[in-house]
Amino acid sequence: xxxxxxxxxxxxxxxxxxxxxxxxxxxxxxxxxxxxxxxxxxxxxxxxxxxxxxxxxxxxxxxxxxxxxxxxxxxxxxxxxxxxxxxxxxxxxxxxxxxxxxxxxxxxxxxxxxxxxx
Amino acid sequence: xxxxxxxxxxxxxxxxxxxxxxxxxxxxxxxxxxxxxxxxxxxxxxxxxxxxxxxxxxxxxxxxxxxxxxxxxxxxxxxxxxxxxxxxxxxxxxxxxxxxxxxxxx
Numbered sequence: 001x002x003x004x005x006x007x008x009x010x011x012x013x014x015x016x017x018x019x020x021x022x023x024x025x026x027x028x029x030x031x032x033x034x035x036x037x038x039x040x041x042x043x044x045x046x047x048x049x050x051x052x053x054x055x056x057x058x059x060x061x062x063x064x065x066x067x068x069x070x071x072x073x074x075x076x077x078x079x080x081x082x083x084x085x086x087x088x089x090x091x092x093x094x095x096x097x098x099x100x101x102x103x104x105x106x107x108x109x110x111x112x113x114x115x116x117x118x
Numbered sequence: 119x120x121x122x123x124x125x126x127x128x129x130x131x132x133x134x135x136x137x138x139x140x141x142x143x144x145x146x147x148x149x150x151x152x153x154x155x156x157x158x159x160x161x162x163x164x165x166x167x168x169x170x171x172x173x174x175x176x177x178x179x180x181x182x183x184x185x186x187x188x189x190x191x192x193x194x195x196x197x198x199x200x201x202x203x204x205x206x207x208x209x210x211x212x213x214x215x216x217x218x219x220x221x222x223x224x
Contacts, residue, residue, distance in 0.1 A: 035213070037161075045153070045161060045204055045215040061212040095160060102167060104151035104208055108160040 002026035004096055004109035011115045017084040020112045022096030029077035030054045033099045036070065036081050039111070040092040050099065051079060086116045120145050122205050122216035130224040137192040139219045141183075141205035150188040152181060153204045155218075161204065165190060197223055 007021045022034065036048040049060040051070040058070040069082040083090055093113050097105035121144040131137045141150060152165040163172040165181040168188060178193045192199055200223055205216040 037215075044202075044218045045155075045206075047206075047213045047215060049212075059211065097161075099208070104163050104166045104206065105153070105161070106163050106172070108162070111160055 002107050004098060004107055006096060006109035006112045009113040011117070012086050013118055014086055014088060014116055016086050017082065018086060018114055019080055019082045020094055020114070022079045022109050024077045024098070030074060034079040035097045035099050035105060037095040037097060038092045039095065053079065088116050090114060091116045119212055120147060120207055120210050120214055122207060122214055124205055124216035124219050126219060127217070128220045128222065130222040131195040132224040133195055133197065135195045137195050137221065139190040139203055141188045141216050143186045143207060146185045147207040148209045150183060151206045151208060152190050153206065154201045155204065156201045164203070
């Protein structure tokens, strides 16, 4: 069955970096784009961008340009999100989600809670 | 960027009641997707392509709309429908979400 399994919760200090992984199984990884979505505590969903899993090309929403990097380990069917120079406002749950063209985000990871606190 | 405005922000419905959630786009979109999210869980694709139900979604749910105005309709509210519902346009970058409608039980 199709699954997106994300790495575990993270507790970081301001200024540190974090890398979150999203391991896909049950389908051909390179056939579908992987998107990233942020959800701050008690808030709604915010689209961060996506990565073309075939070419590795990332696309970032404006609010996520600069400190955020999407990458792949295609041989391991894994997409990664790295956030550098963490700020308190990065405290959130980060989801990866597979996108099917003309359908939407049909499978989601379980989410990774990143807490930034001094 | 296309802004999606959902209304109401919160609503309470009684079991058996008909529920209509609305999503308005700042510019015309080809179609709308809807997601259901329950507390502590990942969002689930609920309705795609404006009116198609995702796998496993009860047929008391339906979707409609075009252009800048879209709706998610529950014909008869059930307790398991308590959740937050988000609309999303995925045809124009950024793939924006609405702020969500929290559906509660009256």
